[in-house]
Amino acid sequence: MGKLDGKVAFITGVARGQGRSHALALAEEGADIIGVDICAQVDTVNYPMSTPDDLAETVKLVEDRGRRIIARLGDVRDLVLLRDVVAEGVADLGRLDIVLANAGIMTHGLDPADRSVQAWDDGIGVILTGTWNTLQATVPALVEGGRGGSIVITSSSAGIKAGWTDTHGGFDSYIAAKFAVVGLMRAYAGRLAEHSIRVNTVHPTGVATPMVVNEFFSAYMQRYPHIAGRSQNALPVPVIEPIDISRAVLYLVSDDGRYVTGTTHVVDAGMTSVAS
Ligand SMILES: NC(=O)c1ccc[n+]([C@@H]2O[C@H](COP(=O)([O-])OP(=O)(O)OC[C@H]3O[C@@H](n4cnc5c(N)ncnc54)[C@H](O)[C@@H]3O)[C@@H](O)[C@H]2O)c1
Incomplete structure (x- = not known):
């Protein structure tokens, strides 16, 4: 028997990285999945x-685990599309219990002058507006279901600790949006508590996904050693794995976390609280 037998989860950014890992972890506990991912390049992402x-690989891996998945191409900045995907998924899979607002981008730039305003807009649009859109598209189905539910918004260690920035709009947008989703989380945790719908954020330190395991990110960290210096973990691990975040998400969305709401759940190897 799984911890999520009979439940249905909506996940944004499901094609790879943490989103795929969450889909597989939830499927292994018995959940069916509704997923969306842009699967295309945003212009200011380097x-x-x-x-x-x-996305096709995520579908295969969920189905290999004996679960159903409805996966669609789509941008979290498009509220109409998100509503359509949720409606299609709920019609096919019968219900909605869990929402993971996980999609995100880094629009950091090496050159301060390079598309800095556009990078700010894209970062805020995907991370902050995308999270708000995800809430608008899913909360009505959770409330109408009448069975409670759990929403987890992926913030970051950058949504807890921000001691420096470069002079490019991309990094500013990442920090601002990752802090801002905590405000959304608290507001929705309060609003939805009477429906037994819980809302929390998860705050990973560096996770070994294609977002940070790439040539651009290595060059960026060399260009901005202040940021690299402030991003060290206290525990002796340079980056953690997607499954480390999936286990935290599983705790938050299952009955293990049934009275946990309104919290900032940090999984950061001591980065924000212990490391200097
Ligand atoms: N990797 C890290 O070190 C790290 C650390 C802390 C927080 N995070 C956050 O974790 C979340 C997942 O990132 P990841 O590490 O798996 O990176 P990733 O780049 O591997 O995965 C992100 C996924 O989101 C999708 N996505 C991006 N913009 C989208 C949009 N507009 N609409 C729909 N889908 C979109 C991407 O296509 C991709 O599949 C993000 O919110 C990220 O900011 C990552």
Whole structure:
């Protein structure tokens, strides 16, 4: 018997990285999945984003685990599309219990003058507006279901600790949006408590996904050693794995976390609280 037998989860950014890992972890506990991913390049992102092949691989891996998945191409900045995907998924899979607002981008730039305003807009659009859109598209189905539910928004260690920035709009947008989603989380935790719908954020330190394991990110950290210096973990691990975040998400969305709401759940190897 799984911890999530009979439940349905909606996940954004499901094609690869943490989103795929969460889909597989939840499927292994019995959940069916509704997923969306842009699977295309955002202009101001300086590392390769996911592809339709990545999304197809997530579909295969969920189905290999004996679970159903409805996966669609789509941008979290498009509220109409998100509503359509949620409606299709709920019609096919019968219900909605869990929401993971996980999609995100880094629009950091090496050159301060390079598309800095556009990078700010794209970062805020995907991370902050995308999270708000995800809430708008899913909360009505959770409330109408009448069975409670759990929402986890992926913030970052950058949504807890921000001691420096470069002079490019991309990094500013990442920090601002990752702090801002904590405000959304608290507001929705309060609003939805009477429906037994819990809302929390998760705050990973560096995770070994294509977002940070790429040539651009290595060059960026060399260019901005202040940021690299402030991003060290206290525990002797340079980066953690997607499954480390999936285990935290599983705790938050299952009955193990049934009275946990309104919290900032940090999984950071001591980065924000212990490391200097
Ligand atoms: N990797 C890290 O070190 C790290 C650390 C802390 C927080 N995070 C956050 O974790 C989350 C997952 O990132 P990841 O590490 O798996 O990176 P990733 O780049 O491997 O995965 C992100 C996924 O989100 C999708 N996505 C991006 N923009 C989208 C949009 N507009 N609409 C729909 N889908 C979109 C991408 O296509 C990709 O499949 C992000 O919110 C990220 O900011 C990452």
